[in-house]
Each structure stands twice: as structure tokens, then as C-alpha cells.
Amino acid sequence: MNAASALDITTMEISRTTPDTMPPDYPLPEILDSLVELTAQRERKTLEISLLTTLRELMPNCTVALYNCRWIDGHPWWRIQLDHPDQEPLPNQPWTLPNRKILRILQQQDERQPVYQTETGLCVPLYQINQVVAVLMVTPNHDTDIDHTLLLALARIHENFLNLLHASDSDTLTGLNNRRKFDSQLYTLVASQHAELPRLPFLALLDIDHFKRVNDNYGHIIGDEVLLMLAQRMQQFFGEEDGLYRYGGEEFAILFRAVSAEKAQAILEGFCERISNQPFPQVGQVTVSIGFTRLDQSFVPSQVIDRADKALYHSKTNGRNQVNQFEALQQQGFVNEVAVASGDIDLF
Structure with a gap:
């Protein structure tokens, strides 16, 4: 994916969160500022921090955590990467097997959906080369309504730039860094x-x-x-x-x-x-x-x-x-x- 196509996709995602569909609590200038900050990152760790910070600012009544996924012999493992935007990625967290619900999502055993309902909130898989590489877990506090449109737009923008970074940084044959x-x-x-x-x-x-x-x-x-x-x-x-x-x-x-x-x-x-x-x-x-x-x-x-x-x-x-x-x-x-x-x- 080149930069032009990524820009087109980003523009499409922004258009889905126009003032007509956006709740009044989200001023457009603030969202645009968040998008500028999000898309300015050129390292995966800073991109993840920027995404979490943006979601926390735009969804203050929700708890948001980011989990990274690792595939070993065709089986997915996951671990929490970030659960607070002010901290560095958590070091040396153990990889664990996800529960049955999350496992089905990661292995795409059910019909693929942009967002899944869990017992505690929402699960948004992030894909790289058609494989889940990270998961956003959003838990609303009390009876807070989650704006699916805004959440998915930011998740897809993050996913697009994650794929751009991968294409820019990876060797096409081996998958190692280039x-x-x-x-x-x-x-x-x-x-x-x-x-x-x-x-x-x-x-x-x-x-x-x-x-x-x-x-x-x-x-x-x-x-x-x-x-x-x-x-x-x-x-x-x-x-x-x-x-x-x-x-x-x-x-x-x-x-x-x-x-x-x-x-x-x-x-x-x-x-x-x-x-x-x-x-x-x-x-x-x-x-x-x-x-x-x-x-x-x-x-x-x-x-x-x-x-x-x-x-x-x-x-x-x-x-x-x-x-x-x-x-x-x-x-x-x-x-x-x-x-x-x-x-x-x-x-x-």
C-alpha cells in the first residue's frame, strides 16, 4: 500500500465521522488534531500510544486497552501492551492463551466483523496482511454509549498506518526488518x-x-x-x-x-x-x-x-x-x- 492509497483510505474514514453523524460531544477541530497526532507517528510503539491517547480523550467514559497478538505454529497468543496512554509499553508481560470467545475472534472462526461484543464491552481486531496483530478492548463505564463509528474510524486509520509501517520496514521475503x-x-x-x-x-x-x-x-x-x-x-x-x-x-x-x-x-x-x-x-x-x-x-x-x-x-x-x-x-x-x-x- 502506498502513501497515496493510505491517504485515500484515511479520507474515507474521516468522511464517515462527519458532523452529521458525530455526537455533539466531539468537536471536529479536536478530532482533526487527534488524527494529525496519530498519523504523524513513524514507530509502532509511538503509534500505539498515540491511538490510545486519542481514544481516551474522545471517549473519557470508557476504559481502553491495547493487546498485541503473536502467532506461534498457527496458534494465537496475546498480552496487554498498553492500558494507559501516559506509560511506556509494558515490558516483559507474559503471553497467554485468550479465552474461548477471543480465540474464535483471533482465528476468524466466525463471520468477520469490524467490532465484536464481549461480556465487558467491545473488541476491535486490528489486521496486518489479513491476520490479527492487535486487539482494542473498550469497556464502557456504567451505561455509557460507545460511538461505534468514531471507534472504527480511528481503529482503521491506525491499522492502515500500521500496515504502511510494516511495508516500509519489512523485508518482503523473510518478514524480518529491512x-x-x-x-x-x-x-x-x-x-x-x-x-x-x-x-x-x-x-x-x-x-x-x-x-x-x-x-x-x-x-x-x-x-x-x-x-x-x-x-x-x-x-x-x-x-x-x-x-x-x-x-x-x-x-x-x-x-x-x-x-x-x-x-x-x-x-x-x-x-x-x-x-x-x-x-x-x-x-x-x-x-x-x-x-x-x-x-x-x-x-x-x-x-x-x-x-x-x-x-x-x-x-x-x-x-x-x-x-x-x-x-x-x-x-x-x-x-x-x-x-x-x-x-x-x-x-x-
């Missing part, structure tokens, strides 16, 4: 480092060993299946807070945290071992080489990438199917730092 998203998040992470954080940030670059042989021997369709399966195994192995990216071709990037460099090494070696021990259909054994480095405020993003890339190169030229850290290789004299000239502000 290079554009990687550049943005690496820059943000490097710029916001705090030494007192208990878990240190790391960047790892991962490359599939002898991937050209896969394409040459089995064809590009099988090669694409290997890329897709590797991406799925990355999602299964690494945590939800870890950033997973298709960096380009058969190369992937991981932004993650660990309590120490030794723990980071162990995590990556565990993934390396798991890949080599799980045969890929039609291809058999596939191995990966990994290089990683710690993120540091004293380095610009291009330096961080260069350090991880040098560690990756060492892994690939010294046997493959292994993990190496730049800092450890530097101490051993295997790699050297490349200085960035003064005034060089090109980050990528």
Missing part, C-alpha cells in the same frame, strides 16, 4: 547508550556459509526457502526485544543485549550450533558464520558496522561455522581499528 529499519534503529541505539544499563548492547552480523552453492546446485527458489527458514529460526531462537534484520542477500543483522561479552558469545554460539544441527529440507546441513561487537557511544554507526563486519570476515576465512567478537580479535592482534576522519558525519 536494511532501512536497521539503519534507523542502530543510529537510535548508538545515540542513546547509558553505561549504567545492566545489559550491554551488541551488534552481530550473520552470513550463510557457501550460500552461492545452494543457489547454483538447487536453484534460487530453494535458496529463497533457505533464507526464509533461517529467518524463522532466528525468530524462534532470539528474544522479542532483539532486533532481527535482513541486512542484504544472505547476510543478516541482530541487535541484542547481554549481561557480558562472554554471554553474548555463548548466545550466538548456541544459535550457530542449532542451525548446523537442524537440516534444511532438500539442502541438508546449513551453517552460518557470525561476527559481533559491542555498541559504544564513542563510535558512529558506520564504525560499529565495520567492526562487526571484520569479525564476520575472520569467521568466514578461518573455518566458517563459528562466532568471533571484534574486541577479542583486536586484543589478539587479528584485526585493526579503522579510524574515522575528523568531521566525517556520514553514518551509513
Whole structure:
């Protein structure tokens, strides 16, 4: 979906909440201001906060909560993401199985509806590529009437922009974040480092060993299946807070945290071992080489990438199917730092 089509859809949604259909309690300028704020967001978390804030302002007599959905082996799990607009998304909330009613909604077992009635209020599913990725739960206080038209208009606008963000940030083959998203998040992470954080940030670059042989021997369709399966195994192995990216071709990037460099090494070696021990259909054994480095405020993003890339190169030229850290290789004299000239502000 391009920006023009999203604008058309947004215009259609606004037209459904014209002054003729809108309750007198909702001044049009306030709603337009809320829409401007909602559609100005370019990150999912801020988009969610903006949506919840808007609904709370326009429906002060209702309790509104946002739940995110996660699909594992075809089964939906959910957890509360936001239940108050003034707070950050709730960290490390447990994923739970929804009750039977919500489960039927998420799996679209009943006739699809824009809004569903629950025991406590209303449930509004939000879709991405025809799959429920989030749910708005609206509970009226006492005998408050909920304006379905306004609720659905805001939900659909949020959904449209969520899909735009997904299309802009995701790799079309693997579903992982793409290079554009990687550049943005690496820059943000490097710029916001705090030494007192208990878990240190790391960047790892991962490359599939002898991937050209896969394409040459089995064809590009099988090669694409290997890329897709590797991406799925990355999602299964690494945590939800870890950033997973298709960096380009058969190369992937991981932004993650660990309590120490030794723990980071162990995590990556565990993934390396798991890949080599799980045969890929039609291809058999596939191995990966990994290089990683710690993120540091004293380095610009291009330096961080260069350090991880040098560690990756060492892994690939010294046997493959292994993990190496730049800092450890530097101490051993295997790699050297490349200085960035003064005034060089090109980050990528």
C-alpha cells in the first residue's frame, strides 16, 4: 500500500465521522488534531500510544486497552501492551492463551466483523496482511454509549498506518526488518547508550556459509526457502526485544543485549550450533558464520558496522561455522581499528 492509497483510505474514514453523524460531544477541530497526532507517528510503539491517547480523550467514559497478538505454529497468543496512554509499553508481560470467545475472534472462526461484543464491552481486531496483530478492548463505564463509528474510524486509520509501517520496514521475503529499519534503529541505539544499563548492547552480523552453492546446485527458489527458514529460526531462537534484520542477500543483522561479552558469545554460539544441527529440507546441513561487537557511544554507526563486519570476515576465512567478537580479535592482534576522519558525519 502506498502513501497515496493510505491517504485515500484515511479520507474515507474521516468522511464517515462527519458532523452529521458525530455526537455533539466531539468537536471536529479536536478530532482533526487527534488524527494529525496519530498519523504523524513513524514507530509502532509511538503509534500505539498515540491511538490510545486519542481514544481516551474522545471517549473519557470508557476504559481502553491495547493487546498485541503473536502467532506461534498457527496458534494465537496475546498480552496487554498498553492500558494507559501516559506509560511506556509494558515490558516483559507474559503471553497467554485468550479465552474461548477471543480465540474464535483471533482465528476468524466466525463471520468477520469490524467490532465484536464481549461480556465487558467491545473488541476491535486490528489486521496486518489479513491476520490479527492487535486487539482494542473498550469497556464502557456504567451505561455509557460507545460511538461505534468514531471507534472504527480511528481503529482503521491506525491499522492502515500500521500496515504502511510494516511495508516500509519489512523485508518482503523473510518478514524480518529491512536494511532501512536497521539503519534507523542502530543510529537510535548508538545515540542513546547509558553505561549504567545492566545489559550491554551488541551488534552481530550473520552470513550463510557457501550460500552461492545452494543457489547454483538447487536453484534460487530453494535458496529463497533457505533464507526464509533461517529467518524463522532466528525468530524462534532470539528474544522479542532483539532486533532481527535482513541486512542484504544472505547476510543478516541482530541487535541484542547481554549481561557480558562472554554471554553474548555463548548466545550466538548456541544459535550457530542449532542451525548446523537442524537440516534444511532438500539442502541438508546449513551453517552460518557470525561476527559481533559491542555498541559504544564513542563510535558512529558506520564504525560499529565495520567492526562487526571484520569479525564476520575472520569467521568466514578461518573455518566458517563459528562466532568471533571484534574486541577479542583486536586484543589478539587479528584485526585493526579503522579510524574515522575528523568531521566525517556520514553514518551509513
